[in-house]
Amino acid sequence: MSINKDTIVAIFLLLFCGIMINSSFDIEDPGYQGMKASFWPTIVLCLLSVMSFVMLIKSMVSTTDNNLNSENTNSQNIFLKYKNASICFLMFILFLAFLDYLGMLIGGVLFVFGLLTLLGGFEIKKIINHSIISIITIGIMWSIFTFGLKVILPEGEILRIW
Amino acid sequence: MIDVILQAFASIVLDPVTLGLMFVGTLAGILAGAIPGFTIAMGVILTLPFTFGMTAVQGLATMLGVFVGGFSGGLMSCMLTGIPGTPSSVATTFDGFPLVRSGRPGLALGLGLWSSFFGGMISAVILVALAPQLAFLGLEFGPWDYFSLIIFALTITVSLSGGNITKGLIAGLLGLFAATVGEDEINGVARFTFGFDDFKQGFAFLPVLIGLFAFSQLLTDVEDDKRAKSPLMSQSGTVVKVEHRQAILIILKRWVNLFRSSFIGIFTGILPAAGGSISNILAYDQAKKASANRSNFGKGEYDGVIAPEAANNATAGGALIMMMALGIPGDIVTAVMLGALMIHNIIPGPTFIQDEPLLAYGVFIAFFVAHFFMVGLQAFSLRIFLLVTKIPMYVLASVILAYCAIGVFALHNIVFDIWVMFFFGVIGYFMKKLGFPLAPMILGVVLGKLAELNLARATGISDDMLLFISRPWSLFFLLMAVISVIFPFYQEAKKETLFAKLYVPISMIVLSLPLFLMGSPVRMIVAIILVLTGAYFLYKRTSSLKTT
Numbered sequence: 001m002s003i004n005k006d007t008i009v010a011i012f013l014l015l016f017c018g019i020m021i022n023s024s025f026d027i028e029d030p031g032y033q034g035m036k037a038s039f040w041p042t043i044v045l046c047l048l049s050v051m052s053f054v055m056l057i058k059s060m061v062s063t064t065d066n067n068l069n070s071e072n073t074n075s076q077n078i079f080l081k082y083k084n085a086s087i088c089f090l091m092f093i094l095f096l097a098f099l100d101y102l103g104m105l106i107g108g109v110l111f112v113f114g115l116l117t118l119l120g121g122f123e124i125k126k127i128i129n130h131s132i133i134s135i136i137t138i139g140i141m142w143s144i145f146t147f148g149l150k151v152i153l154p155e156g157e158i159l160r161i162w
Numbered sequence: 163m164i165d166v167i168l169q170a171f172a173s174i175v176l177d178p179v180t181l182g183l184m185f186v187g188t189l190a191g192i193l194a195g196a197i198p199g200f201t202i203a204m205g206v207i208l209t210l211p212f213t214f215g216m217t218a219v220q221g222l223a224t225m226l227g228v229f230v231g232g233f234s235g236g237l238m239s240c241m242l243t244g245i246p247g248t249p250s251s252v253a254t255t256f257d258g259f260p261l262v263r264s265g266r267p268g269l270a271l272g273l274g275l276w277s278s279f280f281g282g283m284i285s286a287v288i289l290v291a292l293a294p295q296l297a298f299l300g301l302e303f304g305p306w307d308y309f310s311l312i313i314f315a316l317t318i319t320v321s322l323s324g325g326n327i328t329k330g331l332i333a334g335l336l337g338l339f340a341a342t343v344g345e346d347e348i349n350g351v352a353r354f355t356f357g358f359d360d361f362k363q364g365f366a367f368l369p370v371l372i373g374l375f376a377f378s379q380l381l382t383d384v385e386d387d388k389r390a391k392s393p394l395m396s397q398s399g400t401v402v403k404v405e406h407r408q409a410i411l412i413i414l415k416r417w418v419n420l421f422r423s424s425f426i427g428i429f430t431g432i433l434p435a436a437g438g439s440i441s442n443i444l445a446y447d448q449a450k451k452a453s454a455n456r457s458n459f460g461k462g463e464y465d466g467v468i469a470p471e472a473a474n475n476a477t478a479g480g481a482l483i484m485m486m487a488l489g490i491p492g493d494i495v496t497a498v499m500l501g502a503l504m505i506h507n508i509i510p511g512p513t514f515i516q517d518e519p520l521l522a523y524g525v526f527i528a529f530f531v532a533h534f535f536m537v538g539l540q541a542f543s544l545r546i547f548l549l550v551t552k553i554p555m556y557v558l559a560s561v562i563l564a565y566c567a568i569g570v571f572a573l574h575n576i577v578f579d580i581w582v583m584f585f586f587g588v589i590g591y592f593m594k595k596l597g598f599p600l601a602p603m604i605l606g607v608v609l610g611k612l613a614e615l616n617l618a619r620a621t622g623i624s625d626d627m628l629l630f631i632s633r634p635w636s637l638f639f640l641l642m643a644v645i646s647v648i649f650p651f652y653q654e655a656k657k658e659t660l661f662a663k664l665y666v667p668i669s670m671i672v673l674s675l676p677l678f679l680m681g682s683p684v685r686m687i688v689a690i691i692l693v694l695t696g697a698y699f700l701y702k703r704t705s706s707l708k709t710t
Contacts (some may be wrong), residue, residue, distance in 0.1 A: 005596060006596075009596055013332065020339070020354065023354055023356070024353075024354075027351060027352075027353050028351045028352070029351075030349050030350075030351060032349055033622075034348070034621060035348065035617065035618040035621045035622065037346040037348070037349045037351040037353060038353070039617075040342060040613075040614040040617060040618075041339065041342040041353060041354070044335055044338045044339050044342065045339065048332065048336065048339065051328055051331050051332045051335060052332065054328050055328050055332065058328060080387075082385075083387070084381075084384045084385055084386075084387060084390060084556075085381045085382075085384070085385055088380075088559075088563065089381075089588065092563065092567075092584055093584070095567070096567075096577070096580060096581060096584065099577055099580075100577075104567075104568060104571070108564045108567070108568065111563075111564055112560050112561055112563075112564045115563065116556065116557060116560045119384060119390060119391075119556040119559075119560065120391060120554070120556050120557070121391075134560075137561045138564060141564070141568055142568070144212075145568055145572055148215075149212065149214065149215040149572065150215065151214075151215075151571070151572040151575070152575060153568065153571065153572075154571070
């Protein structure tokens with residue numbers, strides 16, 4: 001018997017199912033005839049619990065090398081493997097957090113510029129390229145959606161003040 | 163009927179705006195299909211936000227342009243660089259690339275291009291002929307049958323998406339669960355909102371789809387630092403002159419291969435989740451088995467180019483048949499199109515062709531027209547493709563991530579949708595890392611509400627749950643669902659085991675039961691053929707077991 005990634009995922013899924021099944025008891029019953037609002041989600045969650053349990057058992061009896069202590073899981077490798085994805089996550093969260101202040105135009109340009117520079121490198125030539133790319137691409141997209149498709153994109157407090 | 167077809171024809175061919183949109187769509191599709199790391203589904207998903215402001219016909223015509231263009235785009239990169247642009251052009255590389263290397267790049271491109279065109283045309287004819295007939299069949303379906311059909315669509319997606327079936331089922335169930343969050347459509351009761359008002363509207367389909375599919379894919383594309391910074395392709399192709407006339411003559415001389423491969427493509431497309439990635443390999447394999455020049459395969463054999471390219475474009479028509487006739491998406495691309503129709507308040511289903519004939523015939527005609535655009539744009543897009551491949555992936559990914567945010571916001575004009583996209587993007591990324599297939603989850607999200615609605619209708623009409631197995635169509639789909647769940651075990655089982663020998667004949671005999679119950683003469687004949695064929699295989703295989 002071994003503990004591997006699948007074991008942890010299965011335990012997480014079982015916990016998730018437990019929380020959601022518990023939450024399904026709070027779903028209001030307006031007393032109408034027919035299927036209750038909690039019926040379908042409960043079926044889905046019960047099936048999900050069963051499948052997660054199957055996954056747990058399979059992962060524990062599995063003989064394939066998916067062990068947590070294998071070479072690929074040391075902290076440096078994990079950092080290198082997920083570095084760029086983490087940068088994308090972080091930049092996207094920042095972009096969303098400041099969207100109300102910066103708006104889609106300025107926020108979008110800063111997001112693309114920041115992401116390009118963090119992923120591509122900090123050399124002067126690259127920084128100039130990145131700023132040109134971010135201004136042109138976001139400018140074009142913003143114009144298409146604002147003027148072409150008549151979508152009112154978030155203006156942002158900065159532009160509103162101006 | 164003729165009036166409707168003429169009106170639909172006019173709405174596509176005589177409308178310069180629609181033609182212009184299809185032109186851009188096809189070009190974008192060819193490029194999306196040609197760039198490794200991008201898929202046709204991603205191209206169609208990214209096109210969707212632009213279609214909000216269009217009419218339903220224009221929106222679908224644009225997406226069809228991307229869809230059709232994408233299949234042929236894959237052949238450019240695989241022939242010129244040896245790297246398949248999409249999974250649906252993997253088999254084209256086997257003979258296409260050697261043919262280019264042998265000094266015939268113009269002919270190789272011509273064979274691929276015109277095979278795609280003819281394959282698409284054959285599937286378009288079948289689409290027009292078969293979809294309305296299948297829709298008539300769909301009119302027999304009650305909510306029990308529809309619910310079982312959705313269950314079958316989900317299970318076959320799981321079994322064909324490859325990998326671990328447990329993980330596939332979990333992904334599908336997670337998709338179904340995601341669709342339950344928010345106000346329930348039947349009673350209007352809030353579910354799993356945890357006190358957040360934003361959750362009441364539920365997770366909109368588009369942000370979930372873009373997050374799961376496009377966002378997570380872009381994160382995967384930039385994962386490797388070195389690869390993300392280098393140009394999309396290290397091998398650079400050159401502009402070549404396509405040998406149209408000679409390619410057409412060669413293909414027409416090999417019409418048996420063309421038709422066989424196209425029918426393989428159509429059949430694969432009709433199966434939910436079995437897309438071009440499967441059909442091109444199947445068609446290549448069959449072409450090789452049927453060829454007198456088997457030893458030439460892998461060295462630039464013409465049939466080895468014709469088969470996969472005809473099959474992958476024909477798959478598009480097959481996938482559309484299911485969507486148009488029954489409202490069940492054949493793959494991720496048709497799931498997106500289904501979403502696009504829903505945005506325009508059109509619910510596809512068996513009555514779709516009758517209720518919306520203009521739109522339905524508009525789709526048929528757009529599918530035809532897109533193939534002409536594909537041929538016309540190939541030479542032009544080849545030049546753009548060579549330029550685009552010089553861009554590093556991190557630049558494309560950064561710009562597209564921003565575009566995803568803008569596109570998702572445009573759906574309902576709320577920032578919450580961008581958070582939803584981000585959330586599902588992160589989930590999709592880690593699910594892929596942990597070996598969960600995403601296609602079942604996407605189909606679960608798309609079909610979740612439809613499944614619940616039909617279950618509610620069924621239980622509303624009668625409390626008798628046995629109707630799910632006593633109604634022939636429902637029983638048929640549930641049996642198909644069980645057979646499809648067992649299918650991966652059959653694939654893994656060794657050929658000489660009892661299970662592997664009995665799986666096909668017993669499946670055939672079991673499937674005949676609901677057909678007998680349907681009662682109509684044609685279905686009875688099909689059922690008898692199934693029983694007899696199954697019994698013959700059973701006899702042959704059990705007698706071979708006895709001798710060993």
